[in-house]
Amino acid sequence: xxxxxxxxxxxxxxxxxxxxxxxxxxxxxxxxxxxxxxxxxxxxxxxxxxxxxxxxxxxxxxxxxxxxxxxxxxxxxxxxxxxxxxxxxxxxxxxxxxxxxxxxxxxxxxxxxxxxxxxxxxxxxxxxxxxxxxxxxxxxxxxxxxxxxxxxxxxxxxxxxxxxxxxxxxxxxxxxxxxxxxxxxxxxxxxxxxxxxxxxxxxxxxxxxxxxxxxxxxxxxxxxxxxxxxxxxxxxxxxxxxxxxxxxxxxxxxxxxxxxxxxxxxxxxxxxxxxxxxxxxxxxxxxxxxxxxxxxxxxxxxxxxxxxxxxxxxxxxxxxxxxxxxxxxxxxxxxxxxxxxxxxxxxxxxxxxxxxxxxxxxxxxxxxxxxxxxxxxxxxxxxxxxxxxxxxxxxxxxxxxxxxxxxxxxxxxxxxxxxxxxxxxxxxxx
Amino acid sequence: xxxxxxxxxxxxxxxxxxxxxxxxxxxxxxxxxxxxxxxxxxxxxxxxxxxxxxxxxxxxxxxxxxxxxxxxxxxxxxxxxxxxxxxxxxxxxxxxxxxxxxxxxxxxxxxxxxxxxxxxxxxxxxxxxxxxxxxxxxxxxxxxxxxxxxxxxxxxxxxxxxxxxxxxxxxxxxxxxxxxxxxxxxxxxxxxxxxxxxxxxxxxxxxxxxxxxxxxxxxxxxxxxxxxxxxxxxxxxxxxxxxxxxxxxxxxxxxxxxxxxxxxxxxxxxxxxxxxxxxxxxxxxxxxxxxxxxxxxxxxxxxxxxxxxxxxxxxxxxxxxxxxxxxxxxxxxxxxxxxxxxxxxxxxxxxxxxxxxxxxxxxxxxxxxxxxxxxxxxxxxxxxxxxxxxxxxxxxxxxxxxxxxxxxxxxxxxxxxxxxxxxxxxxxxx
Numbered sequence: 001x002x003x004x005x006x007x008x009x010x011x012x013x014x015x016x017x018x019x020x021x022x023x024x025x026x027x028x029x030x031x032x033x034x035x036x037x038x039x040x041x042x043x044x045x046x047x048x049x050x051x052x053x054x055x056x057x058x059x060x061x062x063x064x065x066x067x068x069x070x071x072x073x074x075x076x077x078x079x080x081x082x083x084x085x086x087x088x089x090x091x092x093x094x095x096x097x098x099x100x101x102x103x104x105x106x107x108x109x110x111x112x113x114x115x116x117x118x119x120x121x122x123x124x125x126x127x128x129x130x131x132x133x134x135x136x137x138x139x140x141x142x143x144x145x146x147x148x149x150x151x152x153x154x155x156x157x158x159x160x161x162x163x164x165x166x167x168x169x170x171x172x173x174x175x176x177x178x179x180x181x182x183x184x185x186x187x188x189x190x191x192x193x194x195x196x197x198x199x200x201x202x203x204x205x206x207x208x209x210x211x212x213x214x215x216x217x218x219x220x221x222x223x224x225x226x227x228x229x230x231x232x233x234x235x236x237x238x239x240x241x242x243x244x245x246x247x248x249x250x251x252x253x254x255x256x257x258x259x260x261x262x263x264x265x266x267x268x269x270x271x272x273x274x275x276x277x278x279x280x281x282x283x284x285x286x287x288x289x290x291x292x293x294x295x296x297x298x299x300x301x302x303x304x305x306x307x308x309x310x311x312x313x314x315x316x317x318x319x320x321x322x323x324x325x326x327x328x329x330x331x332x333x334x335x336x337x338x339x340x341x342x343x344x345x346x347x348x349x350x351x352x353x354x355x356x357x358x359x360x361x362x363x364x365x366x367x368x369x370x371x372x373x374x375x376x377x378x379x380x381x382x383x384x385x386x387x388x389x390x391x392x393x394x395x396x397x398x399x400x401x402x403x404x405x406x407x408x409x410x411x412x413x414x415x416x417x418x419x420x421x422x423x424x425x426x427x428x429x430x
Numbered sequence: 431x432x433x434x435x436x437x438x439x440x441x442x443x444x445x446x447x448x449x450x451x452x453x454x455x456x457x458x459x460x461x462x463x464x465x466x467x468x469x470x471x472x473x474x475x476x477x478x479x480x481x482x483x484x485x486x487x488x489x490x491x492x493x494x495x496x497x498x499x500x501x502x503x504x505x506x507x508x509x510x511x512x513x514x515x516x517x518x519x520x521x522x523x524x525x526x527x528x529x530x531x532x533x534x535x536x537x538x539x540x541x542x543x544x545x546x547x548x549x550x551x552x553x554x555x556x557x558x559x560x561x562x563x564x565x566x567x568x569x570x571x572x573x574x575x576x577x578x579x580x581x582x583x584x585x586x587x588x589x590x591x592x593x594x595x596x597x598x599x600x601x602x603x604x605x606x607x608x609x610x611x612x613x614x615x616x617x618x619x620x621x622x623x624x625x626x627x628x629x630x631x632x633x634x635x636x637x638x639x640x641x642x643x644x645x646x647x648x649x650x651x652x653x654x655x656x657x658x659x660x661x662x663x664x665x666x667x668x669x670x671x672x673x674x675x676x677x678x679x680x681x682x683x684x685x686x687x688x689x690x691x692x693x694x695x696x697x698x699x700x701x702x703x704x705x706x707x708x709x710x711x712x713x714x715x716x717x718x719x720x721x722x723x724x725x726x727x728x729x730x731x732x733x734x735x736x737x738x739x740x741x742x743x744x745x746x747x748x749x750x751x752x753x754x755x756x757x758x759x760x761x762x763x764x765x766x767x768x769x770x771x772x773x774x775x776x777x778x779x780x781x782x783x784x785x786x787x788x789x790x791x792x793x794x795x796x797x798x799x800x801x802x803x804x805x806x807x808x809x810x811x812x813x814x815x816x817x818x819x820x821x822x823x824x825x826x827x828x829x830x831x832x833x834x835x836x837x838x839x840x841x842x843x844x845x846x847x848x849x850x851x852x853x854x855x856x857x858x859x860x
Binding site: 002004006019020021022038039040066067068095096097098099101116118119121122126127130131133134137138141145148150151152153154155156157158159169170171172173174177179181188191192193194195196197198199203204206208210218219221228229362383384386387388389390391392393394419420421423425428429430 | 436450452468497525526531546548549551561564568571575581584585586589599602603604609611623624625626628629633638640649792817818819851860
């Protein structure tokens, strides 16, 4: 009976079959210890000469890394085993050979590994990260679905830019047109929220940024909720609840994977509501106190975000930035019209911004003014302006970058390990 | 207390507040009947002159379609009401006005409506379709998640084509490179299945097809599962179970929406396992018997698929097509090497192909041969070939186009209504 390694606990004492690959092995004179993997986990299979006979034992002598094998044997609980179980092998069949597998237990450079990303993902560490990514994405979707948000996909091909065109990828759309790849579904989300109340989109977004930092990919996934009849406080409450929910679920369901990548769980366990809510003004004060050369009025750079986030044991929400450095679509603070009703959520441990959101500008006249001030072509935004002409309502939402959340929750140095096939300035292969 | 219309059944007799828009209204001398919508549903609010006083009653006299309003009143069960409930209005506040809303209850042409798609989605019918789409997508994700499949996102930017380049959209990737927008995540899925066992990807895919048919969009969403250690029968079993699961869940949870779009539920209720499994050879016989001028050897066209699918009350699985008309990556049938071990699932009622899948070619030498025969650049596929060099295993999977499934389940004539912002040959706006 074919059993997945992750389910083996319910088959102790039974004769089962594992279909997978040889991850590693060592041998003593009369016993082979074979570490098998099947995509759901890793397990040690113990093959003794006495148990399988001389011929099969000898055949297993030269099995090399990543040979695909079907192993039949008896599942056994073993407290010393990392997963708690082992298999006593009765039979082993080689399905596909593997000669000179290029990724060995020794150290390889990151470019070497990225060139072989299709194989690198078989490693215990990369495998664990991708399973955590899977859990994070499902936690996000469940969070919105149980709250009655409707998934409404926004287009990838867009005719105009959300915020300028310098970081847009152009695509040739048949002979004579140019379509730009989306940087954000937000403007469409706003239209969808007016139709469906509370919505989210969740898809790939694109940014043609030439910076080679550890926080940037050219292609990354973003979830963006948007709510009709909501203000900045609702946006902050939602962001906080989302992050708490994700972290809690990953701790709950992916403890084994977090352990495999040696994540310090105590850091994640302190991620609880309420998150500190700090105004931009207060944040600037903190930076100055810490000796950073930051002047009021600018957006925070990566070192500023790192310093701010290091002040807290959980994410911090920084709100009300100078309107001048933020998007044209943000509502100004009625109490201080030079400030925007926006929020950035900075992850702890120096991971920086993971969420950016705001209450949107719902007033028709003010929006028209802003579009002019920003030198945007009004015609391209007529449909967006329509939302203020026909039953405008206060509304708001945010965007959360999945790769940055994965990097933070897994404790990774670089976002390139957070997605199966990272796309960067000089990387399109494989 | 703010309540969403879909939750009103749990607040009968209470004073509640609805935040939404005026969808429609009619008045008799002393009563206004206001149809409100808030994105979660529609409800009639009854405002009597006696109940709200002359002034407020008169103010509501001229409320126009899509005015945003906050209405407070008492929820009341009413068997005659479409949703089963009504509200007796105590107070009404106008949030945003709406003058000359461009989509009226009269008939509009489809181009007129598509130009106003950001408003059209507020209509009862479009709103219902998008909610069914949401349910279908979540049914798909839950199906794979509960079975232990891992979501592994495949890249949008790809360096080479899966099957030729004529229908690819090129994107300028920084100064000097061209990236192609993905048509399928399959090849990457195969690598991911070797790492994670059972995987799926679910994202937008792109096809630069100039055909203006009712089945084609240039940008559409596709889910693609892939399983290691699986053969064609496993692929067919999985496809069948998925479709049954989706249809059952939509009937179960979106009955109100299906009723709003007047879908014949009996057609959906017959979608039960087992689906007929018909070989290509048998399918050709059926077409000839029906008088279609079809010759053995070609792929089916839309009229052929329509005729075939009309023979059954549920989806039909057609398997083992001539290898010559199918992808280079499909395993040939050992019994008849001129046939591919593939399957297409055709939806009933003439909706045609919704799923295409196969067992993949796992043999290294045969794959190298095929790549030559198809004049593909071997270098670009080296990483894919690696999967056969290092522990190859039998494996297979399929792709299912979401928009076609939505069109079929909702009984729509054209896929353009299945996604919030359809992208077609001449349509990039809004």
